[in-house]
Amino acid sequence: MRYVRPETAEEAADLLGREEGVSRILAGGTDVLVQLKSGLVEPDLIVDIKRIAGMRDITPEDGGFRIGAAVSGAMLGEHAGVKALWPGVVEGFELIGSTQVQGRATMAGNLCNGSPAGDAVPSLVAAAAVARIQGPGGTRDCPVAEIPVGPGRTALGKGEIITSILLPARPARSGDAYLRFIPRTEMDIAVASAAVSLTLGADGRVAAARVALGAVAPTVRLVDAAAECLLGTGLEEDALAALAAACSAACRPIDDKRGTIAFRSQVAGVLARRAAAIAHQRAGRTS
Amino acid sequence: MKTIQVATTINGDSAEFVCGHDETLLDALRNRLGLTGAKEGCGTGDCGACSVRLDDRLVCSCLVLAAEAEGARIDTIEGLAQGETLHPLQQSFIDLAALQCGICTPGILVAAKALLDRNPEPTDTEIRYWLAGNLCRCTGYDKIVRAVQDAAAKMRSA
Numbered sequence: 001m002r003y004v005r006p007e008t009a010e011e012a013a014d015l016l017g018r019e020e021g022v023s024r025i026l027a028g029g030t031d032v033l034v035q036l037k038s039g040l041v042e043p044d045l046i047v048d049i050k051r052i053a054g055m056r057d058i059t060p061e062d063g064g065f066r067i068g069a070a071v072s073g074a075m076l077g078e079h080a081g082v083k084a085l086w087p088g089v090v091e092g093f094e095l096i097g098s099t100q101v102q103g104r105a106t107m108a109g110n111l112c113n114g115s116p117a118g119d120a121v122p123s124l125v126a127a128a129a130v131a132r133i134q135g136p137g138g139t140r141d142c143p144v145a146e147i148p149v150g151p152g153r154t155a156l157g158k159g160e161i162i163t164s165i166l167l168p169a170r171p172a173r174s175g176d177a178y179l180r181f182i183p184r185t186e187m188d189i190a191v192a193s194a195a196v197s198l199t200l201g202a203d204g205r206v207a208a209a210r211v212a213l214g215a216v217a218p219t220v221r222l223v224d225a226a227a228e229c230l231l232g233t234g235l236e237e238d239a240l241a242a243l244a245a246a247c248s249a250a251c252r253p254i255d256d257k258r259g260t261i262a263f264r265s266q267v268a269g270v271l272a273r274r275a276a277a278i279a280h281q282r283a284g285r286t287s
Numbered sequence: 288m289k290t291i292q293v294a295t296t297i298n299g300d301s302a303e304f305v306c307g308h309d310e311t312l313l314d315a316l317r318n319r320l321g322l323t324g325a326k327e328g329c330g331t332g333d334c335g336a337c338s339v340r341l342d343d344r345l346v347c348s349c350l351v352l353a354a355e356a357e358g359a360r361i362d363t364i365e366g367l368a369q370g371e372t373l374h375p376l377q378q379s380f381i382d383l384a385a386l387q388c389g390i391c392t393p394g395i396l397v398a399a400k401a402l403l404d405r406n407p408e409p410t411d412t413e414i415r416y417w418l419a420g421n422l423c424r425c426t427g428y429d430k431i432v433r434a435v436q437d438a439a440a441k442m443r444s445a
Binding site: 001002003005026029030033034036037038046048050072074097098099100101103104186187 | 291308309311330331332333335338341344345346347349350351352354355357398401402416417418419420421
């Protein structure tokens, strides 16, 4: 194995693009090092991207924030601006692992690891976050929702790396929230999860909404039918019941030791309605 | 290119070592620098016995490549005591019997120090969440939480 530490994203993409063997990108390393240890992967090349300019920066951009690909959970959690604008994104990311893991883990890494249960991903999808990707041929932007294509698989091509994730600006009276179910209180993998982002109109009714579910399908899933249940409502009981039903109907989970299909489907709906209520409350607070 | 030369700062002193490309920081600390306070429990970031601070951030050194330490500042359990004088956390752990076999203790002390540096007056709940990544298989956690509170109180009144 060869460890390299390029200074530019172009150089990193070039190295990855030309490598004929197995390669891995190293940012926080909280998944990659575990894969190395377990022998799950034996890379020929490890590209550490942390010395590339901007990778550890949180930069205001057009009313939103650009989050460098090597920004850790600890760094994001200490950023008052991001927490105020996208609290649901921060709370989702902060649920991952221990204090030690938070010291290193990154949102881009959680996204690229490709787990349907990654806690950073549903909120990013609900936020309509956009990943900036450096490839051997240049850069491109891709919605976060389109990055995962299956368990452990992403839409990134050979040599491509995510260099940052843009959390967009949002109108006043907006809020988001993320909830997951685990059988304990900390340090576990989501059995089912839900993220809701919504914006209220001047009349206090929901003017825009996005709902994303985690751990209930091969990828994190954006559920338009669930979001539609909230539009024009004040989150009355019938709207929340319709939201939960639409979420449960959209689930395509697996049965495993952590949860059955029936359990995951039901709980995803319950979490979505609770997350919607929290997002709604937060939206009211920002008006 | 079988090894990498690394120049780093450990507990305030500059240090240099040579390591393999796939070697972890934990292995380099223990096997190349003789700093055996950090322990390998799981090797996969679950138990926290290998906790150190990397540029002030609490991390599992088993999840860091040794090569990543280039130009970084690393603080280990070996830097906690001032000469022969134990850190208040170490003294409180002894006084309140917050350890038995001791394997988890260096990691818990490093993690607890990181907590008290940013929050000198944590609640029991805050201590438990902060230390959720430090597993102890013999003492149980009550004595550990009490020892952290005891040290925090002494550090506040110092």
